[in-house]
Amino acid sequence: MPLIKEGVLAEDNWQSLADEDNLVDGPIVVSLERWQEERESLLARNTPLGLRLRSDQSPALVVDDLERFSVVALEFPKFADGRAYSYARLLRDRYGFKGEVRAVGHVFRDQFLLMQRCGFDAFEVADPAAVEAWEQAVSEISVTYQPGADARRPALALRRSRPAVA
């Protein structure tokens, strides 16, 4: 599946494993259940690990282990399920997670801006055309009214940094 990182099509070095899949060499992404069951053996592999969370699994469940993961993949089972936006905010703002936060599942161009603002920095898309649309999707609205997990400065901060009008 095409992966967008930093606005371009990126090579995906990660293999996302279903719970019944055999472990493979190289970086792997596993479910929360698999992590909980096979924690010790997964750590013993000494290869990069990623964690996949369903939309009913908050990263709060793994706060103490977050530093062990290079990637946290948050699932969007459908367009309208917006829980992962809050999870991404928590990962970035609350838990200070510095690794990759990846959006997987129903991920469309019309969500890119919102996802990026909440702290996602990698996007698995089903539609390769979405890659072309990236630049427009994240820039077509340039004003933000609220602080987010991204670097955009909200209108309030910009207004206050303007020279005072006499």
Added chain:
Amino acid sequence: MYRYDEFDHTLVSERVHQFRDQVERRLAGELTEDQFKPLRLMNGLYLQLHAYMLRVAVPYGTLSSTQMRKLAFVARRYDKGYGHFTTRQNIQFNWPKLEETPDILAELAEVEMHAIQTSGNCIRNTTSDQFAGAAADEIEDPRVYCEIIRQWSTLHPEFTFLPRKFKIAVTGADHDRAAVRVHDIGLQMCRNEAGEVGFEVIVGGGLGRTPVIGQTIREFLPKQHLLSYLEAILRVYNQLGRRDNLYKARIKILVRSEGIESFSRMVEEEWSHIKDSALQLPLDEIARIENYFAAPRYEHLDDNVREFEVKRFEDREFASWVRTNVTAHKQPGYAVATISLKPVGKPPGDASAWQMDAVADLAESYSFSEIRVTHEQNLVLAHVKKADLYALWLGLRDLELATPNAGLLSDMIACPGLDYCNLANARSIPVAQRISERFSDLERQHDIGALKIKISGCINACGHHHVGHIGLLGVDKKGEEFYQITLGGSADENTAIGKIVGPAFSYDDVVGAVEDIVDTYLEYRTDGEEFNDTYRRVGLAPFKEKLYAAH
């Protein structure tokens, strides 16, 4: 009024371009209707029974004359010459063409208007007291905080796909005209013991198929923490609100299943992390927004205005309009005028393009070019000199906008119902029309006094029937339209959910049933009692007896 600066202008015009692109992708077949649906809903565009419907936001119900003229223009150019003001203080156009909607939005953007978040599972237009800034019992103008909430909630990246829609109401007055206890979040401005102004925060109210009265989650929230506290509530709700069942997805269900104490603990825990973040409102920012809502340049007048009193004495029709449609203003010599959009036999809340234009002119002449839309689907001119009331009334009378029925029986709320809406079980507007025709004698309505009848065409309760003194709910019985009647509801500071009186009435019988209820009230009421006073004293029994003995 609030005026856009360059940031607001940029955002709204960029949003128009974004939507134009989405519509073009839809028309080109790049998006299926299923993919387009959530996108158009984010911009207030519904697909209804016969056509698209575009809902335009009127933030907290305040409009300038210029904006009203633009709405008239849109009604004329892109619709069938009229618009429909809603219970959310917005306006709906029922006949736009899909390909023209971006042009409509571009027109609206020119006058600082938009359709952002007028539908979808996001934070909707924040509503408020239609008498804000004019009411004598007001602590502060609540629209300052509505505007702050409008900006914070606009395209909020985290809260665009909530479990369900989310409605916030703010009032600054003791007498609650904004129904804050039946909103997802209600904010009641109040003072703490130190005399500082802040908010009582009420959460988990709502109507719909499960009516719930909101509960206080925080007795006093200092102003500067408004946004962080709202964000904490929304973040808890976004993660834990039910998503498996559309009808159990509102925050009221979560609050009820968790219990208010437990819910409150979760919110406070979340809040403790973000309270002192960039969400904290600087006092100078509050002051900046307050400046926009500063009192207009009132003249210093005596509150006793002789010419007004003389006209009231001479002209009975005028006197009758003053009695119902004019409310006291905090500034001596001024008054608040309610323009009824409920003439006998017409759909509640509709206004034609020429009426909109004329109201814009009247507001310009008599009320600092400012108009309010009320959640009871009327318009208000909030700052009229008493000396001008007669001239205003003459102007309104020529427009068929001087019906003296504000707050009376025929000042009904009705949802669009089966005539427009594909969710409805039954018609609402024709029932409202028939009731207003049955009680068309205004003398009789004045004798009956203040009475709120609210009509919903289905269980989703867009007509707020649960909080009507008399509520009518359209139900489908084997393919026929029936109406279930509730009594005793109220949306003000004494919020109550109405009680079902008994078996539903047919479309033909429902108007007679309303008349029986009114007759019973008149029979039992003692001096000065309003409908709900009598109802609370005598209970359902006498109403039941009258209704079901006769039918």
